[in-house]
Amino acid sequence: MKSVLIVDDEPGIQSFFLRGLTSRFDLIETAGDVKTANALLERCHFDLIISDIRLPDRTGVEWVTEMRDKGNLTPVIFITAYASLETAIEALRVGAMDFILKPFRLEQILAAIDRCLETQQLRRENFVLRRQLEQHLEVGGIIGECEAVHSVCQIIRQVARMPSTVLIEGESGTGKELAARAIHELSQRKGNFVSVNCGAMTAELMESELFGHVKGSFTGAHQAREGLFAYANGGTLFLDEIGEMPLTMQVHLLRVLEEQRIRPVGSNRETPIDVRILAATNRELVQRVKEGLFRQDLFYRLNVLSIRLPPLRERGQDVDLLAHHFSKRLSGELGVNALPLDRAEIMRLQAYDWPGNVRELKNVIERALLLGIMPSQCLAGTPSGRKQPVLKEEALLLEDVEKQHILRVLALEDSNKSAAARQLGISRKTLERKLNGWALE
Template sequence: MSPPSFSPLETAEQKAYPFAILLVQQEAETRHLLQHHLNPLCAFLETAINIQVAEALRKRYHFDLIVIELEEKSPDTGINWLHHLREQGINTAVIFTTANTSVELALRALRLGAVDFFIQPFGMAQIVAAVQRNLQHQSMQRENYLLRRQAEDFYRLEGILGQSEKIKQLCQVIRRIAPTPSTILIEGETGTGKELVARAIHQLSQRTGAFVAVNCGAISNELLESELFGHLRGAFTNAHQHREGLFHYAQQGTLFLDEIGEMPLAMQTKLLRTLEHKTIRPVGADQEIPVNTRIIAATNRRLIEAVKTGQFREDLFYRLNILTLTVPPLRERLEDLALLARYFSETLASQLGVAQLPLSYQDMAKLQQYHWPGNVRELKNIIERSLLLGKLPDDCFLESQSITPSPSIVTAAKTVFNDEYQAHEMPLSELEKSYLTWMLSRCQGNKSEAARRLGISRKTLDRKLQVDK
């Protein structure tokens, strides 16, 4: 795998920053010494012996950073020059060095936006570190700006971000189909952003009603019909009053049926009738009610396989499968990783009230090399954890890597359980159930968390744990 293009580098030996520096230093020996140390850090460096020469060079070239020595006899000259630059709207970063210990002088410089102020004698390493720090900051600002420009076309699609070819194609299809009333099926692994795609379709559909989402795998079979269609008072035990269903609240809008593959067969039959006749019948009602609701369904598994095993109605599948959108997993769109990481860092930092996360070249390389079983949702969680800790934790991927089976189920079993048994002596169904039970114990019995880590729904986990019980 090739390294990512993200490139604020950490040392001068790796590569120069693509910036220009102007060094203003009167004393020749110090000027040459600074030039020697700063030259490897940038693509272009010019020197000047005084402010007059510096101003002439500034008018001729663009500089990203100016390192100025304030003359001992007339320190105001450099400060006044900076004030003159700021009045012209020139915000070039400036670092001052001086033998003058006046606190007032330092405060004037900092008020004018100087990024650093060093009083002689100072170590050369201090100046080099300050220059590196500022150039890295500017490099990150430049890349953030470029990434925003490249991705600004996708910000309008309700949070869908990306510049990879797969995301561009997905967004093009969304724009084309959004104004139509057609039913849409969205497929993709857990955490890829299927609900974001559904919301983007609704946002661009110009439908006047609301976007209503429901997870079909999170509601019991008994309650799902009432949740979708509503019920009359007395329709069943504890039905003490009339209640409208989600179809009612999504009138003229969009109803998003997440985890449609977990819907029980009896409910699939009623949903098929609704799609065909554009009507619903609340539980306990005799009359059908017309509805004008667009259906968008989503699944983290291939429904055609569920059809073959009899777990999903074939006629409903073809009714939903008018157009299928596939949301790519993060490992297939690594070009978007830097953009997504920065977006989450920016938005989550604002929500949490903490500083944004500076991601180094090494951090981005680590993110690029990870296989992301939890996709964009996992990336968001890792960035949030990193923001809270102030850095990308060294062990942030270890747990997910250890719980992901390798292509060989025997190897995976030995790695996960760390038992000295012969895996071929255990039936596959028992091995799967043992793995699920082990994962549940890792999550202290939290089934929702275990299902999230396994990439399946809570309902699927319950069903698999019940097999042959």
């Protein structure tokens, strides 16, 4: 549902837009002055504002400047009968998408609106794509033939079109983000799928990332910026590692879930949103609640429905299916021949415990393709999967054993230091100090 706000003190102009824009917008509101326009903005979200430069209570440029400082980044098209080079420069400086002279034809307005909305959509899509590239997000379907995977897929199909929040649980590397993406794709929500790792940011940075901020709200905030909730409007926001979210942010998130409104950092204005929340965790949230590290009310609000993704060691023959899938896909990407995975090799892979789950299997297949060896030769341990390290005599020192174990866990977590530190039960600072000591930073 698209909406537009027309701000002009001429009734004839208002009537012109009310008649002419019904083919482009489901909701058209009009205001004759800034005070009325602000009241409408407090009440609902608009996809576009078309405003006269000269208004009774202040200029359109002054009003839009004030809106931008408060964190409202709604695109604006200015119209005016009093054009000058200085006015046009001022309009563009405050971020106007277009500048149209009166009198104008309906075709001019419709063309400007189409350009404006298309540019805004491209900006949001580019932002999401950049985040996906930066985070190396896995893209693809959930692959598996075991009963546990079939059950997960059935639940995803059932809940996808519902607006309820979903909590996805499972060990690291089981494909929680793939499940979240599948829910979004089947939901038919038209907005973006936006992912954020709650364990990778401080509370202050996370608040700005999620809700956006206004100009000057903190040191370095040189301009207003929309948050991830705004980019996910009409779509899905995936909160990965929700168990690591700081307690102060948990309070803010609970309020957003209950009221469906957000407030940018430094702003006193709230904005309505339409975002579906999906959350994932590899921690026992019930235990986190008992330890006082996770709010009980937020847990119940997120846990409307939970989906547990099974670890790879519980998926039987899926190791065979996944190994061939990764071998075929990665060999094409790397430009090498697929691996000759005979029955004996598959049995060796199935006997392994796969502590890193599907992610570890993918990494092992890729490593084998790069080195030109069999995947089982890349596994650390005996065929049973229980790690029985065979160390050289000089490597029997405790420090060497510790080093091998830490590097192993770091490799399983794709060099993600925060995740590796959590698995090891140490702080990230401790981990970085050890890596620096080994000159492996």
